[in-house]
Amino acid sequence: MNHDTYPDDYIRAILRECRTIAMVGASANWNRPSYFAMKYLQEKGYRIIPVNPSAAGQEILGEKVYAALSEIPVKVDMVDCFRPAEAIPPIAAAAIAIGARVLWMQLGIRNDEAAAMAEAAGLKVVMNRCPKIEYGRLSGEIGWMGVNTRVISSKRLKKV
């Protein structure tokens, strides 16, 4: 996978296939980007499970916070990382161990070594993107903000 640019179909397939997303580094602070993303993706029908050792046992947006990916009792489709690049390799290893299908790193975060490890184990990888922004872009919603969604369609109803 070329990680500088992703085809829209690649991102679209990931957003369609995944329903349960573990968000590593999720914050209980409502003005952090992870909280924005969690709230938005919940509204779009995804289940988001927050992972953050310093908030373990608390709740964020109605979901219990776990200390580690390995403690999550349900099947996780995607692991979304709100953590600095150097913290990614052990998260990638844990994502492989719990059988996640996608490893996603947020805007500004890229770790090619972790990406290669996850891809070798059969996971799809996205780096330096935000699933909230990608969802908004591909559904046409973010066009309200003047964003170049790169989506052209003569159809009436839009979906990701």
Next chain:
Amino acid sequence: MSAETPSDRYGFDTLAIHAGAAPDPTTGARSTPIYQTTSYVFENVDQAASLFNLQSFGNIYTRLTNPTTAVLEERVAALEGGTAALATASGHAAQLIAFHLLLSPGDEFIASNKLYGGSMTQFAHSFSKFGWIVRFVDPDDPENFRRALSPKTKAIFIESLANPGGVVSDIAAIAAIAHAADVPLIVDNTLASPYLCRPFDHGADLIVHSMTKFLGGHGNSVGGILVEGGRFDWAKVAGKYPTICEPTASYHGLRFYETFGTMAFAVAARAISLRDLGPALSPMNAFLILTGIETLSLRMDRHCANALTVARHLLSHDKVAWVNYAGLPDDRYHQLAARYLPRGAGAVFTFGVKGGFDAGVKLVEGVELFSHLANIGDTRSLIIHPASTTHRQLPPERREAAGAGPDVVRLSVGLESAPDLIADLDQALAGT
């Protein structure tokens, strides 16, 4: 694998007609509806709060976003190959907003000294009231920009094709100097339009337009736009662009660059500068400009062809002393035009009428088809004698430096039949 950008997948004309404009989801209307509304009903208190906090995407109030204007913004962002765009009430408003995000009082920027006169006045006189300091340099030698850099420089500003002198800037060379100093290059692409020149392909970081001109193209709406390229690293030098990178008090500590990445500049321009300074485009004007853009390439091809025909004719006219049009093979900017404007050198150029000031006045008063007015980029052909109008208040030596000497006449060649334009200029020149 499908391509990353529609400009790889779709041609320019497809984007000019379709980008941003799916059928209206409620009514199925195929032409973009004019959402002539100031405000939008919230679903509930929670949804309202998440909109105000920028946690979800949606409309609140037309000063911030409007569905008609959003189509126009996405359209121009796509045509320029940018990540996002912000429409404004005028070209000047787009410039104001760009610098408002970049500069704090005491900061500097470097601008070409061959710009639309109104931009030079805005930069030198009105911006100084905000404590923003402009340094003008001659763009013909890109090294002049490097020499004018200081630790306080926050941006470089040029026009791709300058109004009125037909000056073409070496965008790539100037971009390289800007990037070596970790500052963005802003290009005013008004005279070229994205059909003739794509500044992001040559290293520009932000593009501004007066959509009043060729984008709208019909002389019926004033408007501007700011487009983000998405490649500039705003956080590279810590503390340099605080409005984009540091916590924003009016959004509860949100950091735009961290949250919005490659579209952070456009989102912050909307959420801070447009919100607080206020120059929003009206939905009606957005609609008229959108309609204009659908025929952009057809119009620009004809504008360029007519301009070249008229320029060639004037070059051989015995009452004309000189013609400055980069489309002419012997013009000093012809090489740069071939590189940056391969489809044509635009429709605006100047020429010198023999007989100086009085001959210039007689010419603009003698035309019957050309309209004597202070605008460019209309379907109609336009003419002005800067020394007696736009530059009249300047002392003669400043007029000369601004390219508005006594004999200078500026044309914006329209889409009429070229022989009629030539006949009109001939009859008016005969009376000088």
